[in-house]
Amino acid sequence: MDMIGTDRGRASLSGPLALVTMMMPRSFAFAAAYLALLLTHFPASTAQATELRRPFAESIALGYGFDNNYSRSGCTDYNCGSICYDGHTGADFPLVVGTDVLASAPGTVVATYNGCSNYGYVGNTCGGRCGNYVKIRHPDGEYTLYCHMKKGSLVVSNGDSVDCGEKIGESASSGSSSGPHLHLAWRTSSNVGQDPYAGACTNSPGAWRDQNGYRDPVGASCGCSPSTEVCDGSDNDCDGEADEDEVCEVDLLVEAPMSYAPPKTTDVNGDGLQDVCARFGAGWGCYLATGDGWGERVTSNKMSDDGGWGSRHYYATIRTGDVDGDGLADVCGRHSRNGYQCWRSTGSGFEHYADAPGYTNDDGWTDPGYYTTFRLADVNGDGKDDVCARGPDGWSCQLSTGSGFGDTVDGPDWTDDVGYNHAWYYGTIRTGDINADGKDDVCIRHSRGYRCYTSNGQGFDHFADIADLSNDGGWTDAKYWSTIRLADYDGDGKDDVCARFYGGYRCMRTTDSGFEAPEHLRSLSDDSGWGDRDNYSTFRVGDLNLDGADDFCVRANANMTCFGKEVGGDVFRFGGPTWSDDNGWDEARYYQTIAMTDLDNDRRRDLCARSKDGLNCVLRTDDGFEPIARLDDFTNDSGWGVIEHWSTLRLGSGECRAELCNGFDDDCDGEVDEGGVCSTGEDAGNGGNADAGSPDGGSADAGAPDTGRTDSDASGGDVAYDDAASTGGASTYAGKAACSTGTGSARSTPLLLALLLPLLLIWRRRRKAVPALLAVGLLTLVGCDKGEPTPDDSANANTQTQSSALTSAEAPAASKLLAVYGDWSLRGTLQPVPENSDAAPRYATTLLRDGKPQSWPLDDAFITNAVFVPGDTPKLAARLSNGRLVLASLAEETVSDTVSELDDGVGFVVSAAADGCCIAYMRGDMGMQSSLHVYAVDGSRSRELTVEQNGWSPAISPDGSKVAYVAPTSEGETGFYVHDFNTSQTRRLDVAEGAFPSGPQPPFWTDRGIAFAAERGAYIVDLQGGILESAATTDGLLVDYSTGRFVDATGAEIKLSVSQ
Structure with missing residues (x-):
């Protein structure tokens, strides 16, 4: 009787296949079987029209390829090498979790699945071992299948048409996976797997448009028509990269000035209540707050659509503050020719105050590295906000005199020439008072950390650095750098530096000479979903409980959640309004308008945000938040669904300010209108030009609505890019590791991180078995912070945990029980599995009876899973590592020497009926088990x-x-x-x-x-x-x-x- 080959030896065979092979010489039988496999694996014609591009933007090479040995032991890749593993029917690419997965060719989505946790394990059957996936049928009838994707990331549904290079979701490690990667399968119209690579050791014609050299990354071109690159997950300009040149980071900054440059005030009539202001189609306007609702609208024709303000390099520069020191909220914005124009509030309208010279289009201020950096900040402590920005010569401020703008105060040399022209640097500029001297200071991130400067009224002095926020720590990723805030979280009057790290939200307390080590406040970790843009970009700051310390609110997928630290006490947290994904709040035009403000002047911050039906606000109360009547303007139907309008919504923070004569305690000292303020007068203004113009002198479209630890080393200068060459180019917004970068090539760094991630997962799940020092060192290598959140302080953006209840099987310490029946048991020891792959588990097994090993024909075979079939003479159904299903009969005293092959097709889990009548199993490749x-x-x-x-x-x-x-x-x-x-x-x-x-x-x-x-x-x-x-x-x-x-x-x- 002939034998079937296994990985470790041979087993007896009976059944139809044995009968066939018995009738011919062994060598001929082998050749015939191999020829049959070739004929069934590929169609008669090798002609094919589908040409594939790389299914991601990152320049990452093949990890493990298609097994061209098919069901025989060992594997052979397309180039006759061994970059593969037994039985593999696709191509594995190591990608860090959250990498955009792109359609490799145009087609129609025919199948999706979105029910597996992001981190599976070897042998996980979820999604037919494919995890979360997308399957696309292409015009020639062929298919591509994308496996192990991130739960909740799929942006396509069954029946959708997709273009080549279009984003379909994000990568993860779902299903049967030994680490984060993407499995790409290419299949014929009859659903037979083929190698997407062409080569000497495959019969496949190949599918890549640009295959390139052995082990080199394949091409990323779709053969598309070039257009301007935009943030949509596609390669718009056909250069082989998607979303490069920081287009996604710039979009984030244009969308979110309420996040990185929150206005101190929008109180346009001086009554102590923060009003809501925005750029209407007809110009700037504000609805007056009444304390429990909204009153009249103050209007102007400044900054209208007809005046050209519908372009992002104009509307994204709009800031509110008090430039003349009269206690009323003024507004400023950049004009194409007239510089930075400001209009002062009169209480019932707006009139021209002055133009800060410079900042014109001819001077280069259409560059987002300049125009997104405008701040209104009082750098000399005179109660009047000055105009500050980063320009071609670095950071500088023009001082407001009360009737115009006077002297220029030069700041740090943050120029493009020394590398500050990247969003992960200039997008981190924050202003605040870090030394409590009444003058606004400024901070920015550079390659080695976060650097702060204090204002002396005539210039800026280096204060201290925070090394924790360095490039090597992963802070070129928007999900970290965009969360940096200056906030006085301990209530000592000095603004501290706070940000979301990989493992949660932390603050670094300001001292007289620097910053203390990070203090953990809340476990808003990547693993819990907080690396999503619609969550991490919603951090807002303000005092919620009248203790004088700043607190924080942020949007989870189900509701707003708020937290802070009691002055001298513990961390607290509570829920806010249910601005959930289910109700559409995961769209930027809603979540980016979230504001912490003070509508009733009780000094406790309230929450507001725009929905499709208007402005929704809740007042802070002793018991939580209480909604007030919705302001039925700012609706989608009235034109506010477009970014040039909704991104200009402003609601002031209502922070303490100089005392004014208005019947309120403006300076938060417990007294009202003290210091003789009611004996002072106000300045008058004059008219000015409200037309922003445009680069070509024309106007914009007119359609619009009518209604860390301290490092004080100052020797490094202000060079932003110790590693500028490695951080430039492709976008870091969506395709990088959660804790990535540092120096190195674009190819080697993501690959290294992808290979390290499984070790991180093992450490997280088995931390008792790993020395703490090793764990900290590993986290540092991939840019993670070192702290370990406490279990009861975990917040999940997805409102459900993603951890697996099953122990990962990557590196078992002992054998596992695979099957049991009475005094019979089958135990197995998992063999090494390739990292970042979907290789099936292979167990070296021992059959036991009454705890004693038994000799049986499959002693030398690797098995993936098995089940005992009940009966007077029990049987054991086992799936071999090559996918074939066999049935062994177990005699009363000794094990039979016969093993029958039931199915030579690939499959995985097999189950048995309780009465022993039957077994059941699925037949088919991973993600294709349809029989x-x-x-x-x-x-x-x-x-x-x-x-x-x-x-x-x-x-x-x-x-x-x-x-x-x-x-x-x-x-x-x-x-x-x-x-x-x-x-x-x-x-x-x-x-x-x-x-x-x-x-x-x-x-x-x-x-x-x-x-x-x-x-x-x-x-x-x-x-x-x-x-x-x-x-x-x-x-x-x-x-x-x-x-x-x-x-x-x-x-x-x-x-x-x-x-x-």
């Missing part, structure tokens, strides 16, 4: 059920008449189904989120219900999907059909609790 088979052990019958697109983890009823399985719905959600073979009816169970089989072990249909391991625990459900029993965490789940015991992979009994 469900039920095999009668006695050979009497075999049933097959075709599942649309993909299914996994079948369970068979005790009598074999029904089968349960998991498959995506047409919307890409999780469906748990039961099919009745007697009636040919299939129905979907109503299950709770996450309560579906995804463990490496099969589900078990017991008299207590269907039992299985999921990503977040173990469950028993009834035939309606209701949860009968559950366990929060478990290392897998196995059922001993002979005793009814439930055990985990260590052999320990699982205690499931009855669900309420």
Whole structure:
């Protein structure tokens, strides 16, 4: 009898394949089998029209390729090398979590799935081991499949048309994965896998438009028509990169001046209440706050659409403040020829104050590195806001005199020539008072950290640096640098430096000579979803509880959440308004308008934001927040859905200021109108030009609405780019590691980080087994902060955890229990798995009876999973590492020497019926398991059920008449189904989120219900999907059909609790 090859030896074979091979010489049989595989793997014609581009922007080479040895032992890549692993039917690329995944060619989305946690493990069956995925059919009928994507990142749905290079989602490590990567499969119109690479050792014609050299990154061109690069995940200018030249970072700065340059005041009539102001189509205007609602609108014709202010290099420069020191909120913006124009409030309108000279288009101020840096800040402490900005000569301020602008105060040399022309530098400019002397100071990030300067009224002196915010620490990524705030979080009168690190939000207290080490306030980590732009860009600052210290609010996916530190006390937190994703608040035109303000002058900050129906505000109360009547302007229907209008919404913070004669305690000292202020007068202004103009002298479109630790080393100068060459070029907004960069090439750095991420995951899950010093060193290598958040201080932007309940199997310390039945057990030791791959688990197994090893034909075979089939003479169904399914008969005294091959097609999990009649399994490649088979052990019958697109983890009823399985719905959600073979009816169970089989072990249909391991625990459900029993965490789940015991992979009994 001939033998089937395994990784470690040979096993006895019986069945149809054995009969065929017995009839011919071994060498001829092998050649015939190989020829048959070639013929079935590829269509008769090699002609194909689909040409693929690299499915991501980053220049990253192939990690592991297609196995052109097919089902034989060992692997051969397209170039006759070994950059592959056994049975692999795609191409793996190591990508850090959150990298944009792009369509490799135009086509139509035919399948999606979005139900797996971001971090799977080796053998995870979720998504048919493919995790979260997108499948695209191309015009010639061929397909591409993109696996292991990030949950919630898919931006396409079934039936959508996509262009080449269009973003379809983001990468992660979902499903069966040993680390973050993208699996790309290319398949024929009949759904047969092909190698996308052409070469000497493959029969595939290849699919890459530009394959390039062996192990070199493939090309990223779609053969597109060049256009201006914009932030849309596509390669608009056809240069092989998507979203380069910092277009996404610039968009963020244009959208979010309320975030990085929040106005101190919008109180235009001096009553102490912060009004809401914005650039209407007809010009600047403000609705007056009444304390519990809104009054009349103060209007002007300044900065109108007809005047040309609809261009971003004009409207993005609008700032409010008090330039004449009269206590009323004035407004300024950049004009194409007249410099920086300011209009003072009269209480009932606006009149021209003065133009700060310079800042013109001819001087280069259409550059976002200049125009986004405008600040109104009082740098000489005279109570009048001055005009400051970073320009071609660095940072400088023009002092306001009360009737115009006078002297220029030169600041640090933050010029383009020394590298400050990157958004991750100039976008971090913050002004505030860090030494409590009444003068606004300024800070900026450079390559080695965050550097602050104090104003002396005539210039700026270097104060101190914070090394924690360096490039090597990952701070070129917008999800970190854009969160930097100057806020007095301890209430000592000095502004401190606060920001969101990889692991959470932290503040560095200002001292008389520098900054203290970061203090952890809240665990708003990347792993909990806070690396998403619609979350991290919503940090707002203000005092919520009247203790004199600044607090923070930020938008989670379900609601606003606020937190802070009591002066001299503990960290507190509480919820805010439900501005949720489900209600559309994940759109920039809404979440970027969030403001902390003071509408009722009680010094406790309130919250406001624009929705499609108007301006929504809630007042801070003793019990939380209380909504007031919505202001029914600023609606989408009235034209406020466009960025040139909604991004100009301004609501002042209402911070303390010099005392004015207005009946309020302006300087927060407990006294009203003290110091003889009511004996002073006001200055008058004069008219001016409100036309912004445009670079070509024309006007813009007129359509518009009518309604760390301290490092005080000053020797390094102000050079921004110790590593400018490595940080320039491609965008760092969406394609970088959460804690990435430093020096090095664009190719080597992301690859190194991608390879290190699995080690980070292992450390996080098994931190007791890793020395703390090693963990800190590893985190430092990839730019993570060193702190470890406390478990009860974890906030999740996604409102649900992403951690797996199953222990990762990357590096087991001991063998695991793979199957159990009475006194029989099968244990396995997981063999090394390639990092950042979806290689199937391979266990070196030992069969035991009464705890004693038994000799059997599969002693030398690697097995991926197995299940005992009950009976007087039990059997063992096992899936070999090459995907084939075999059945071994176990005699009473000794193990039979016969192993029958049941199916030579690839598959994964196999399950057995409780009465031993049948086994059930899915057949097909990863993400393509569309054929469900039920095999009668006695050979009497075999049933097959075709599942649309993909299914996994079948369970068979005790009598074999029904089968349960998991498959995506047409919307890409999780469906748990039961099919009745007697009636040919299939129905979907109503299950709770996450309560579906995804463990490496099969589900078990017991008299207590269907039992299985999921990503977040173990469950028993009834035939309606209701949860009968559950366990929060478990290392897998196995059922001993002979005793009814439930055990985990260590052999320990699982205690499931009855669900309420």
